[in-house]
Amino acid sequence: MINILIVEDEKNISDLIKINLMEAGYHCVCAYDGKQAADLIEQNNWDLILLDIMLPKINGYELIEYIKPLDISVIFITAKASVTDIVKGLKLGADDYLTKPFEIIELLARVESVLRRDKKNNRILEVADISIDTFSRLVKRGEDTITLTLKEYELLLLFIRSKNIALFREQIYEKIWGDDYMGDSRTVDLHVQRLRKKMGWEKYITAVYKIGYRFEVKP
Amino acid sequence: MxxxxxxxxxxxxxxxxxxxxxxxxxxxxxxxxxxxxxxxxxxxxxxxxxxxxxxxxxxxxxxxxxxxxxxxxxxxxxxxxxxxxxxxxxxxxxxxxxxxxxxxxxxxxxxxxxxxxxxxxxxxxxxxxxxxxxxxxxxxxxxxxxxxxxxxxxxxxxxxxxxxxxxxxxxxxxxxxNQFQIFFYSVIGIIGFSFILIFFVAYWLTKPLKELANSAIRISKGDYDLPVLQEGYDEIGLLTRAFNQMSTSLRQTMTELEASALRQENFIASFAHELKTPMTSIIGYADMLRSKKVSQEQLILYSNNIFKEGKRLEALSFKLMELIVLKKHEFQMRTVSASHFFETVQSVITPILKRDKIEFITKVAEMNLQLEPDLMKTVCLNLLDNARKSIDVNGRIHFLGNVEKDGYCITIADNGKGIESDEISKITEAFYMSDKSRSRATGSVGLGLTICSQIIEIHHAKMLIESVPGKGTCIYIHLKESKPNENI
Missing domain, CATH: 3.30.450 (Beta-Lactamase)
Structure with a gap:
């Protein structure tokens, strides 16, 4: 189980992050000020710390100085969105920087990517009847390899990371193709349908009326 | 040349x-x-x-x-x-x-x-x-x-x-x-001699000018911390004096500008933070509602969060509007009797204090005050409310009006938890909250005292804060005596 410490003084935001990370299968603990966070960091082992900057008692910049020697990955989650703030945060040793307000799938993607960089994620993802080797990018059902194009593979990972979350067509388009969604494009539908067919996942990837698709598996 | x-x-x-x-x-x-x-x-x-x-x-x-x-x-x-x-x-x-x-x-x-x-x-x-x-x-x-x-x-x-x-x-x-020849040689001698003499005279005369020029160059490069130049009594001395005055006032202006730029920057940063925090919750919970299957209980919980944060944004925008109006608007001062003014404030705050079982003591010295009653009422209510919030049990609040030799003093004193001395200078800053979580819980956005100090400024009054942590806080508002019907 991956342990994530959420350091955020605003309870609503803290809860929001916690709910979504728990649902994605991480173990989360919340700290509401810098001092409490420092105590928790000392007491437990953490794989990742989500850190707000403007905190009571000890602020995020001071806290990261304390975290750095411990070799724990840190993602700043803050309202400070200017380039200088981001650069300062990254220079201090943060692994990533997420500005408020954020979307849930962005939060999940960043957490995933930082953990992947640290190789703390499982190399093999097992979802439903499929196993995915995230290093060699091999997708297997039992012993049979399923060949996927690059976009299909990315789409598959996106669905797996966003279990039980309805993905809007524009979200999918923006994440996979990196462009702004121009509306009305059939690209997303075509790719999702092809992926569904190749994987034989008609019952898992369900269309959400007028919105997009949802990958449904029992947690 | x-x-x-x-x-x-x-x-x-x-x-x-x-x-x-x-x-x-x-x-x-x-x-x-x-x-x-x-x-x-x-x-x-x-x-x-x-x-x-x-x-x-x-x-x-x-x-x-x-x-x-x-x-x-x-x-x-x-x-x-x-x-x-x-x-x-x-x-x-x-x-x-x-x-x-x-x-x-x-x-x-x-x-x-x-x-x-x-x-x-x-x-x-x-x-x-x-x-x-x-x-x-x-x-x-x-x-x-x-x-x-x-x-x-x-x-x-x-x-x-x-x-x-x-x-x-x-x-x-x-x-x-022969005489012409002597004349010729003396001309050469004079040229030589005057060269040496003028060299020294010119050096002596132009030395302060060179210093001035160097200082001007340094100022133009942004170095405002110059030593004050020596001032003489001639025209160049006058110029030097004028230059010194200029550089001093320039330095002051720059310091003020820097301070105001910093204040502005802080205000914007704080404002962005105060705006983004509720927005993060609103967007986050709304995102969950639209993309997840949620239970009825979760639905109520999430939408309540959205509602509360929306309310907070609303309060923030109203307070900001208030602040903007205070900065832009010109207010007409009126003559109000002190007892009448104190009564109006009392009538609003007494029920709230009674509910919290706080002892409320008022003592008013009669005098005609020059003020904008609605604005000053906002100040008093704000300060009284802050006093109320700082009290845990056995509270007592004094609300006093005293005549002073050059004006009138309104005193609000409580026996609450007080303010740390290093926080006193910060509490009138926009969005400053000494206890964030508690302030948020009570719906504060951290602009109350900023608005108060703005109103005090409009009245050309002075606000003095004294506080001992654990003992209580005392706030004095010194109103200057002003002529009736004066537009401020």
Missing amino acids: KLFWKFFFSTSIISLFMFGLGSSIMINTLFQSSLKQEINYSFNENDILQTALNNELTRIYQNSNTSNTGKEAVSSFTSESADNLIINALTQIAISTSNGSIPFQISNSNYITVYTTSSLNYDNKLIKLLDNGTRAYEVTSLDNRYYIRVACPILFAGENYYLETYKDITALFQIRE
Whole structure:
């Protein structure tokens, strides 16, 4: 189980992050000020710390100085969105920087990517009847390899990371193709349908009326 | 061109011109007076010679007359014989002066020289211009020597002769030349001397200017922490003083600007933070509602979060509006009696304090106050509410009005938990909250005291905060006595 410490003084935001990370299968603990966070960091082992900057008692910049020697990955989650703030945060040793307000799938993607960089994620993802080797990018059902194009593979990972979350067509388009969604494009539908067919996942990837698709598996 | 060279050239040109003018006038005047003297001498010599010659000639003429009959004698006097007679006469005349004999020459009426004692060859222009009975002189040069030549006519045996005398005045010209030479050398000396002198004077004069220029350059490069320059009492000193004043006021302005820029930056950063925090919750929970299957319980929980945060944004925008209105609007002050003002405040706050079981003590000294009652009421209610929030149990709040010698003082004192001394200066800053989580829970956005201090500023009043942590806080509002109907 991956342990994530959420350091955020605003309870609503803290809860929001916690709910979504728990649902994605991480173990989360919340700290509401810098001092409490420092105590928790000392007491437990953490794989990742989500850190707000403007905190009571000890602020995020001071806290990261304390975290750095411990070799724990840190993602700043803050309202400070200017380039200088981001650069300062990254220079201090943060692994990533997420500005408020954020979307849930962005939060999940960043957490995933930082953990992947640290190789703390499982190399093999097992979802439903499929196993995915995230290093060699091999997708297997039992012993049979399923060949996927690059976009299909990315789409598959996106669905797996966003279990039980309805993905809007524009979200999918923006994440996979990196462009702004121009509306009305059939690209997303075509790719999702092809992926569904190749994987034989008609019952898992369900269309959400007028919105997009949802990958449904029992947690 | 540098000021030094300008100064140098103008000064040397002027001094040389004046010196040259003065010297040449003096040299020429001296020369002219010497020349005049010499001419007088020459005339005198000429006179002497003429008299001597006349005497001699008269004697010869009488001698010849006595030897011959009158008519014959006259007629026998041909021009040639007259010439010979004169030559004979002249050989007997020698007029000596201290400088030796006076050189002279005689010409006849045809301007032909009949006798001369000098070896010099002159033209006869001068005697050609001569009228009967007049004398003339000229200054001529011959073989690099200068002479005064005086000519006068002599009547002898009915014939016109001309006597010319010479005087060597080369020495005079040489003196003048020497003087010019001395003048030339002194000019060179003056140039050299003035160069050195002006160099020091110009250095001395331009030194403060250079310092000024260096300081100006440093200021233009953004270095405002300059040492104050030495001030003299001349015009440059005035300039330096003006420059010092300028740099001081510039420094002040810059400090103020920097401070206000920092305040602005802080305000914007805090504002962005205060705006983004509720937005994060709203967007996050809304995102969950739209993309997840949620239970009824979760639905209520999430939408309640969205609602609460929305309310917070609303409160924030109202408070900001209030602040903007305070900054832009002009308010009319009115005369309000202190007791009436205190009563209106009391009527609002008493029920709330009663509910919280807080003892409320008011004591008002009567006086007519000049204020905007609604705004000042906002201040008092805000401060009283803060006092209420700071109290846990057994609270007591004093709300007092005292007459002071130059105004009126409103005091709000509580026995709550107080403010840390390092926080007192910060609490009027926008979005500053000493206890964030508690402030948020009570719906505060951290603009209350900012608005209060803004209103206090509008009233030209002063707010003083004293606090001892654990003992309580005391806030004084000093209202200055102002004339009625004054627009502020």
